[in-house]
Amino acid sequence: MTDSVEKTVLPQHVAIVMDGNGRWAEQRGQPRHQGHRAGVDSVRSAVDLCGEKGIKVLTLFAFSSENWRRPRVEVNLLLDLFAITLQRETEKLHENNIRLRIIGNIAAFPEKLRQRIHKAEQHTRHNTALILQIAANYGGRWDIAQAARHLATQCQTGHLTVDQIDEQQMAQATSFGADIPDPDLLIRTGGEQRISNFLLWHSAYAELYFTDTLWPDFDEQAFESALTDYSRRQRRFGKTSEQLSCS
Ligand code: FPP
Numbered sequence: 227m228t229d230s231v232e233k234t235v236l237p238q239h240v241a242i243v244m245d246g247n248g249r250w251a252e253q254r255g256q257p258r259h260q261g262h263r264a265g266v267d268s269v270r271s272a273v274d275l276c277g278e279k280g281i282k283v284l285t286l287f288a289f290s291s292e293n294w295r296r297p298r299v300e301v302n303l304l305l306d307l308f309a310i311t312l313q314r315e316t317e318k319l320h321e322n323n324i325r326l327r328i329i330g331n332i333a334a335f336p337e338k339l340r341q342r343i344h345k346a347e348q349h350t351r352h353n354t355a356l357i358l359q360i361a362a363n364y365g366g367r368w369d370i371a372q373a374a375r376h377l378a379t380q381c382q383t384g385h386l387t388v389d390q391i392d393e394q395q396m397a398q399a400t401s402f403g404a405d406i407p408d409p410d411l412l413i414r415t416g417g418e419q420r421i422s423n424f425l426l427w428h429s430a431y432a433e434l435y436f437t438d439t440l441w442p443d444f445d446e447q448a449f450e451s452a453l454t455d456y457s458r459r460q461r462r463f464g465k466t467s468e469q470l471s472c473s
Contacts, residue, residue, distance in 0.1 A: 228309045235457035237410035239283035240276065241432065243424055244268070246416030246440030257403035259303045264442035266311055272443055273416065275449050276356050277322055287424050291365035308362060310341050316346040317463050323355035330364030331372075333339075359404065364401075366426025373399035373427075408432065411456045415441045433459050 244265055251261030269286060276284045289304055296304075300361045318440065319326055328343045335343070343362075376399045381388035386395070398404045409425060412432040435452045437444075461468060 239407050239409045241285040241409035243287045243410045243414040244417050244441040250440040250442040268444045268457045275446050285359040287361045289362045312342050320350050323352040326350045327359045330362045351408045365423045415444050
């Protein structure tokens with residue numbers, strides 16, 4: 227266990243865009259899917275570090291709603307890898323008191339994968355050490371639209387009035403529900419500096435951290451560097467530095 231980052235300045239919730247698997251593989255003359263396989267090792271290492279540090283939520287962007295546009299072979303491979311990893315790792319997550327949540331439009335996935343997701347979520351639902359959220363067929367715009375649809379239905383059925391719709395109602399209707407806090411730190415590996423339709427609603431005040439490190443190379447040390455960088459940020463939430471130093 228590493229103590230280089232003080233617990234008090236740790237993020238409660240870290241979200242990661244895991245980018246660079248394909249390039250990692252290409253640099254080694256390997257097919258892209260080898261990069262995704264290597265990426266699973268980095269997922270394990272990130273989960274372990276969050277557990278060790280006491281970070282409460284880790285959200286990983288595994289498959290975006292735009293990833294369907296990739297070659298069919300790669301899409302199938304990503305879905306298979308997701309299914310296999312769920313199968314292989316759920317028991318270990320459970321032993322480590324980790325709760326698994328899948329966020330995204332999973333209705334589009336094959337029935338077998340949907341069942342596996344449901345089983346893993348049910349199995350781990352009472353765990354409390356860490357919430358691991360996997361964003362699969364996820365898009366930030368999709369999440370906002372489905373939340374709006376949900377609230378509209380509530381109004382139609384008389385459970386809510388239009389005047390009652392506020393930011394809190396909206397937040398609760400997103401895939402995070404009422405319990406998951408917004409991410410404090412959003413990391414993107416692989417050199418690009420964009421959000422790519424990830425947690426659009428929830429990242430309003432997230433600290434952004436971009437690194438050139440490709441996801442399969444994002445080891446504990448790289449994660450530590452991101453946490454150290456975060457610990458030096460001043461989060462003002464609209465206030466001035468002076469106000470913060472007085473409080
Ligand atoms: C982006 O790299 C990565 C993905 C689209 C998939 C991420 C998936 C995993 C790490 C494995 C599965 C995860 C879980 C949680 C089971 P890219 O292919 O866009 O890389 P490139 O930009 O170098 O082409």
